[in-house]
Amino acid sequence: MKQTLLEVQDLSLRVGSFTLQEVSVQVHKGDYVVVVGPTGSGKTLLLEAIAGLIPLQEGRIIYDGRDITEESPESRHFGFAYQDSLLYPHLTVRENILFSAAVRGQADSPLIRQRLAELAEAMAIQPLLERRPGPLSGGERQRVSLARALLLRPSLLLLDEPLSALDPQTRAGLQKLLRKIHRDDEVTLIHVTHDFSEAIHLGTKMLLLKDGRVLQYGAPKELFSQPNSEFAARFLRVDNILSGIVQRKSRYSWFCTEKSSRLYGPLPEKVLEDWKVGIRGVLAVRAAHIRMFPEMNAGEVREGECSWPVMVIGVTFHGSYVEVACEGDDPWVIHISLAEWRSFPVARGERVWLACMLRDLHVIPCPAVIHDDR
Ligand SMILES: Nc1ncnc2c1ncn2[C@@H]1O[C@H](COP(=O)(O)OP(=O)(O)OP(=O)(O)O)[C@@H](O)[C@H]1O
Structure with a gap:
């Protein structure tokens, strides 16, 4: 020790x-x-x-x-x-x-x-x-x-x-x-x-x-x-921070963002252990943890991932990686390597799908505000 x-x-x-x-x-x-x-x-x-x-x-x-x-x-x-x-x-x-x-x-x-x-x-x-x-x-x-x-x-x-x-x-x-x-x-x-x-x-x-x-x-x-x-998520520059609420349907819990009625997938087990359904919180996801694939491959979600459709609204080159700004029900920023972008060179206006491993979705409770509508 x-x-x-x-x-x-x-x-x-x-x-x-x-x-x-x-x-x-x-x-x-x-x-x-x-x-x-x-x-x-x-x-x-x-x-x-x-x-x-x-x-x-x-x-x-x-x-x-x-x-x-x-x-x-x-x-x-x-x-x-x-x-x-x-x-x-x-x-x-x-x-x-x-x-x-x-x-x-x-x-x-x-x-x-x-x-x-x-x-x-x-x-x-x-x-x-x-x-x-x-x-x-x-x-x-x-x-x-x-x-x-x-x-x-x-x-x-x-x-x-x-x-x-x-x-x-x-x-x-x-x-x-x-x-x-x-x-x-x-x-x-x-x-x-x-x-x-x-x-x-x-x-x-x-x-x-x-x-x-x-x-x-x-x-x-x-x-x-x-x-x-x-605060920590923002200070440590997590790129995607969305407010929302934890919801539950039968055995599964979901995080639903404020702007959208979409459910972004079953939450990681640790969230279920620590949280009560109906608590408000923020979903924090690093841009590098989100992958992007063409709309026609929408069925190709990997085990342990959740996915959602978006439209590309901006592409910025940063030397070794490319930042892609997307807009669905919520705004998303993702980072892909230059090599990935070359093999799938998305441009503004294209519709694509994003996916993220559930383990990389980080949900932070805001316990001060409890949502009554369970
Ligand atoms: N001797 C002092 N008398 C009065 N206030 C002080 C004194 N020393 C520090 N402070 C105040 O205490 C606060 C914390 O100061 P500190 O220097 O520890 O901050 P910091 O986190 O190191 O900031 P920075 O990143 O800008 O260096 C500041 O508001 C500063 O103005």
Whole structure:
């Protein structure tokens, strides 16, 4: 069983008019937690609270079995790399990296010197060591900032949007480096990001914050395929989100969208277990989970699929895939590969059928509104 490294228990704190409320998160040794959420949702404050930079109003932080709620940031020994690097302009790159070691009187120890040499090589910053940070590029500054955060071999590394200001190539290089650090150095990471592809690429867990509260926490794949609220589905960019109601006829339950009287197929078993018939909700389906086929093949529905007719209203090319906008009783967006489109080059105005595996239909209840008409 995985060992718990960090436990945030019912954390609440207030700064100005903003409140982080009842945040509880368990982080295992070796996790790479990515923190996502709209701007101003409290991501940075949560990192700062974990780092000990802001006092809690309520709650506890347990680290490696020890209550560290009252401990100073220095005694926590966490690494922290900021979005804007926050390097000291009057110190050289070498002095910046060695800063925390110098504060502890360890800057000249052979171990620290060796560690600096290793990090400088890993981050490819040897040529920068004697320079001041002022004229460094964004990517160089972030590499220096990471080296500084890693110098004292923290077992927990906190990263606040460390790659946000970088060009795609530099960012890809640093993502690779972070994966390597995670894999080779046995570091547990908590990384705030706005970039979903980065979150999927790096994260083993994903924490979604909204208005200072945890909305969902789990494997990134789980959040993306099974968002637990309409907000999460929209924030995580599920392409097709339709309001409707669960209905039942004999043994089968169905989701019926608001706009249409069509029934979109028997719902997955898990929906039947969790839901009462008549509850309003949203149906969330990713564009890539829907397949398209010609009207004349309408009978060719595969086992486990539901299907429905639509008309193509737009085709947009996105390099490796094609986005097809369709309109039936409801609007639908689907993504198909370029190769699929070449073998079936649909155009505006064509009638086609769409199909989706039931397991890819994700239905989210809105329990606040119960529909009476059963
Ligand atoms: N020291 C402070 N005093 C008053 N309000 C603050 C302080 N620090 C943060 N806030 C407010 O708390 C809220 C959450 O801030 P935070 O920086 O944690 O958001 P965030 O999710 O990291 O946002 P972003 O994605 O834009 O970086 C914001 O409304 C911010 O203005």
